Structures are given as C-alpha cells and as structure tokens.
Amino acid sequence: MAHVTGLLPPLRLASPTATRELVLFAAILIVGAGFSLASPYFLTVVNLVQTLRAGLELAIVSAGMTLVIIMGGIDVSVGGIMAVSAILIGKSYQAGLSSWFVVPIGLASGTLLGAWNGFLTTKLRVPPIIATLGSMYIFSAIMFLVIGGAWISGLPGTLSPLVNGKVVGIPASLLVILAVYGLCWVLLRQLPYGRHLYAIGSSEQSAKLVGINVDRTKIAAYAILGLLAGFAALLYVARLRNVEINIGTTVALEAIAATILGGTSIRGGVGSLLGTLLGVVFIRIVQNGLVLIGVSSLWETVIIGGLLIVVLTADALGNRNNQRGA
Numbered sequence: 001m002a003h004v005t006g007l008l009p010p011l012r013l014a015s016p017t018a019t020r021e022l023v024l025f026a027a028i029l030i031v032g033a034g035f036s037l038a039s040p041y042f043l044t045v046v047n048l049v050q051t052l053r054a055g056l057e058l059a060i061v062s063a064g065m066t067l068v069i070i071m072g073g074i075d076v077s078v079g080g081i082m083a084v085s086a087i088l089i090g091k092s093y094q095a096g097l098s099s100w101f102v103v104p105i106g107l108a109s110g111t112l113l114g115a116w117n118g119f120l121t122t123k124l125r126v127p128p129i130i131a132t133l134g135s136m137y138i139f140s141a142i143m144f145l146v147i148g149g150a151w152i153s154g155l156p157g158t159l160s161p162l163v164n165g166k167v168v169g170i171p172a173s174l175l176v177i178l179a180v181y182g183l184c185w186v187l188l189r190q191l192p193y194g195r196h197l198y199a200i201g202s203s204e205q206s207a208k209l210v211g212i213n214v215d216r217t218k219i220a221a222y223a224i225l226g227l228l229a230g231f232a233a234l235l236y237v238a239r240l241r242n243v244e245i246n247i248g249t250t251v252a253l254e255a256i257a258a259t260i261l262g263g264t265s266i267r268g269g270v271g272s273l274l275g276t277l278l279g280v281v282f283i284r285i286v287q288n289g290l291v292l293i294g295v296s297s298l299w300e301t302v303i304i305g306g307l308l309i310v311v312l313t314a315d316a317l318g319n320r321n322n323q324r325g326a
Contacts, residue, residue, distance in 0.1 A: 017272045020263030024278045028285065035289030042292055049171055053163055053239060055284035056173045057082070057232040058254050059277065063184045064225030065255040066276045070188075071197040071221055072204065072268025073121065077132040078229050078255060079248030080139025081113045085233035087143055090152035090243040099158045106237075107230045113139065114226015118219030136252070144245075152243040159238035176235070180228070181273050187224075188273065197221060201268025250301065257308045258283055266312060 035042045061078055068075055089106045097105075113135075120131035165172040188194035196217045199207040208214055232251075237243065260266055261282060262275025287300045 017263040017270060017275055020261075021272065021275045021278055024261060024263075024275065024282055028278065028282050031282070031289065032285055035285065035292065039289070039292040042289060047288070047292075049173075051284055051288045052171055053173045054288075055280055056163060056177065056239070057236050058251060058258065058284070059177045059280045060180055060228050060232040060235065061225075061251055062255040062258045062276050062280050063180055063273060064228035065259045066262075066264055066271055066273055067184065067188065067197060067221050068225050069256070069259050069264050069266065070201050070268060070271040071218060072201040073128045073218065073221065074256065074266075075114075075117055075132045075222065075225055076129065076252045076256070077113075077117060077136035077139055078225060079251040080136045080143065081110050081226050081229040082233045082236070082248040082251060083143045083243075084113060084139050085110045085230040086236055086243045086247055087146050087152065089233055089237050090155055091146070093155045093237075094152065099156075103159075103234060106234045107227055110226040110228070110230020110233065111223050112226070114229065115219055115223040117226070118222030121222070122215040122218050143247075147243070147245065149245055151245060153241075155237055155241045155243075157238070157241055159234060160241070163235055163239040177277075180231075181277060185273050193217065193220070198269055201265075201270070203269075253301070253308075254283055254304060257304050260311055260315075261307060265315060267315075 032042070041047050061082065065075065065078065085106050088109050089102055092102045092105050117128075117132050117135055120126045120135070121128045124131075126134075161172060162176060163173055167175055188197065196207065196212050199210070199212060200214055200217060204214055233247075236247065258279030259271070259276045260279070262272065262277070262279035264271030264276065283304060286303060287297075290300055290303075291297065
C-alpha cells in the first residue's frame with residue numbers, strides 16, 4: 001500500500017484553501033459587525049443560539065457535500081433525501097415506534113438513497129448533475145405522494161435534547177456539529193479513504209492507475225452524504241416536531257454554496273471542512289441579519305446565488321490564468 005500512496009497525485013490543500021478561509025472569516029466579522037450596528041438583537045445570546053440551531057441541518061449536510069465535491073461529484077437531490085427520510089421518521093413515530101427503531105430507519109433511508117445516486121453515477125455512468133437532478137424530482141414526487149400536501153405534526157420530542165438541550169452550559173447543537181465535523185475530518189485527513197477522494201477529484205484516471213477502486217469510493221461518498229442527510233432529518237424532526245411540505249427545498253443550494261464559498265473546488269481535488277463550516281456560518285448570519293433588518297426572505301436566495309456565481313467565476317478565471325502560466 002505504501003507504493004500506491006506514494007504514486008497518488010499531490011494534494012492541493014495549502015494556500016488557495018487557506019486564503020479562502022481567511023477571507024471568509026474576515027467577511028463573517030465584517031458582515032456580523034454591520035448587522036450588529038443595524039439591529040440591537042443580532043448579537044444577543046438568544047438570537048445567536050437560535051441561529052445556531054437553525055443552521056444545524058445545513059451544517060451537517062454541508063459536511064457530506066464537501067466529501068462529494070472534493071471527489072469531483074455533486075448532489076442536488078440532497079434536500080429530497082432529507083425530505084423522504086423525515087417523512088419516514090414522522091410516519092414511524094405516528095405508527096407508535098420508539099426512537100430506538102426510528103433513528104436507524106432515518107439513517108438507513110438516507111444512506112440507501114445516497115447510495116442510489118452513487119450507483120447512477122458509477123455503474124450507469126450518468127453525469128452527477130443529471131443523475132441527482134433526476135433523483136431530486138423522484139424524491140420530491142415521493143414526498144408529495146406520501147404526505148399529500150399536508151404536514152406531519154404532533155411528533156414526540158424524544159430527540160429534542162440533541163438540538164435544544166445543553167451540556168455543561170454548551171448548546172447541544174454546537175457539540176453535534178463539532179462531533180460530525182470531527183468524524184468527517186478524521187475520515188478525510190487521517191484515513192486512506194480521504195486521500196482517495198482527493199486523488200479521484202484531482203484525476204480519476206490516475207486514481208484508477210494506482211489501484212483505487214473509484215466506483216466503490218464514489219458510491220461510499222454519496223452514501224455518507226445520504227447518511228448525514230438522514231441524520232439532518234432526525235435533527236429537523238427533533239427541532240420542530242413536525243415535517244413541513246417544503247422541507248429541504250433550499251438545503252442543496254445552500255450546502256453547495258457553503259462548500260464552494262469555503263474553498264472547495266467544483267472541479268474536485270481541493271477543499272476543507274473548516275472552509276465549509278465557515279461558509280455555513282456566513283450564509284446563516286446573512287440570512288439571520290436580513291430578517292432582523294426587515295429585508296424580504298426572497299433576497300436571501302438572490303444573495304446566496306449571486307455569491308455562488310462570483311466565487312465560481314473567480315475560480316474559473318484563476319484556473320485559466322494558472323493554465324496560461326503553466
């Protein structure tokens with residue numbers, strides 16, 4: 001295995017990603033300062049904790065999205081995975097099952113749906129954007145067929161402490177985020193699997209030549225994203241104790257935006273979880289600040305989409321200049 005590892009493409013991890021993280025951190029401070037001046041409620045403990053809880057599901061999904069985009073993939077159906085998982089969770093609770101059964105159902109459903117996307121992109125060779133777009137429509141149809149346009153409400157609050165509780169004064173939501181990102185960091189940076197993801201994102205053909213099982217690695221990445229989407233669905237149900245008909249409608253765009261804003265290249269081979277987490281924080285404070293100053297929620301999507309276009313354009317121009325310089 002040593003000779004295989006030595007032949008892997010060099011990882012492009014240092015300066016571009018670190019620079020993006022510093023710029024994003026500075027942007028968070030500047031935007032936060034601006035909103036704190038515009039609204040006296042922005043920096044209150046209550047608002048910050050509520051913002052943290054509201055961003056919990058996005059943070060979890062974005063961690064999985066980072067793994068997928070690093071290997072050169074993408075998943076626009078992750079909101080649908082989260083929605084279907086949440087519906088199964090809600091229906092299981094309504095059927096009288098305890099959380100000991102509901103939790104595995106939520107996690108397993110997300111994992112299987114994610115693996116389905118991996119199967120489409122590897123075994124059937126469907127481009128990731130097309131495969132997951134098709135899955136998004138299928139999952140959305142399933143959601144509406146099952147719940148018929150009505151909410152699933154009155155669910156038990158058994159898992160609520162995971163979102164609304166505290167551990168020695170620290171919000172449980174924060175601890176959950178740190179635990180998920182810690183595990184993903186170990187997977188990405190301390191285990192061979194993480195190097196395989198970077199290698200596939202850098203050059204899939206080279207990864208095959210050094211003996212990496214590309215298909216299995218890709219399917220696993222999509223399955224992990226699905227698992228985290230299922231976990232996010234559990235946290236969503238724990239937070240709201242119902243399942244709304246619009247669940248997950250924006251989470252894919254926001255997760256992709258957070259990941260790319262944080263420095264993960266849409267072309268693959270470059271990225272970090274810290275940058276993604278900073279991207280989540282930036283998106284959520286912008287959304288929260290706009291609400292506090294009375295700006296229509298429609299502008300949230302406009303701003304996030306605009307930022308995504310700017311970052312992708314800058315990355316494309318930078319890549320073009322690097323190719324000319326080479």
